[in-house]
Amino acid sequence: MAGTRERIIETSAELFRRQGYAATGVKQIVTAAQAPFGSIYHHFPGGKEQLGAEAVRTSGALYELLMPAIFDPAPDLVSAVRAFFAGAAEHLRETGYEDACPIATVALEVSSRSETMRLACADVFESWIAAGVPRFTAAGLDDHQARELVVGMISALEGAFVLARATRSIEALHIAGEQTVAAVERALNA
Amino acid sequence: MAGTRERIIETSAELFRRQGYAATGVKQIVTAAQAPFGSIYHHFPGGKEQLGAEAVRTSGALYELLMPAIFDPAPDLVSAVRAFFAGAAEHLRETGYEDACPIATVALEVSSRSETMRLACADVFESWIAAGVPRFTAAGLDDHQARELVVGMISALEGAFVLARATRSIEALHIAGEQTVAAVERALNA
């Protein structure tokens, strides 16, 4: 079997995203991943915490790819931002409001309990920001403006996910998207 | 002893906010609340889920009071929004990045696992929006504009909390606050 370790990480990431870190048992992970129980502690001697941190970093890296995938083919920055939020809203609705941010739940859960995992989450957020900034500077904004807009965009998206998942509505995502678009337009026209 | 039930709810709400729903055990709650174990199931026959839902609604109602407390004494809407984010940032920093939103962690955790608790979270968010809207219409905005700005404000705050807690920095809160202020100013000057 090729990639037991990878399969465990991917399955963990999926489960963590839907139900969080604490609510997901190691047994549930191996069952869903169709992996033997013992393999967990062979591949992840640090136990559940190490597995959690790796799952966060892996799905974080995967989502970072959305930046080039969405922003680079777009005709302009504003269209890209709009597509970014529209895509998130569509995906959330399509998955029955299950698949929002892959790490937000975990980030809130563990940031007071596990420094290892908190750092993994912080690194992922910082990598998303770093991946987003050049797409904004390329549109003529300076580094400071670009960072502020990217951080604002990610914050708006994450918060809208929270409301959207609880209320089963993509209203918050639409609003957050349009307000981010307005912020970008304002910076471009200054 | 006056208010064992209330003490249990308040303690639960605090623990849920810091570490989430699944990671908080009933035993931990009774220990922290200095309450007898049996009292939990006397006061909350629905078990942990009922306790969780009540904790969400109670702390939600408590936070709803921030709307009048911050917006009504402010000289104008923009100052109020600024104070709203500044207060959140200060409180988060003062508590060592522990006390962010009282229900966001729970909302993300349970919205795919417990319909009872998901509804409690959704009701709380909707009540916050309902409490915020009149403060925005009082400044001359129409209902539709007001709701969009309030939903955007809460989304921005929630998302900034996620980033702030993970990165141990209030940068995201400052940015989210200023972008919300800009959105309000734009609506007022239109």
Add this chain to the structure above:
DNA sequence: CCTCCACTAGATTGATCGCTCTAGCGAGTA
């Protein structure tokens, strides 16, 4: 061939989970 080792496989551990159970306390009524 044999050895070695990465990996699979799952039984088993002690601790902890949410929850149920019975017992009894103490204030109120008669």
Add this chain to the structure above:
DNA sequence: TACTCGCTAGAGCGATCAATCTAGTGGAGG
């Protein structure tokens, strides 16, 4: 005093938790 009843008090339930343990498998190197 006698009885009720809201609540306290915690022992104990079966289930499940993360993690450890030993045993065994299969392919590569010599």
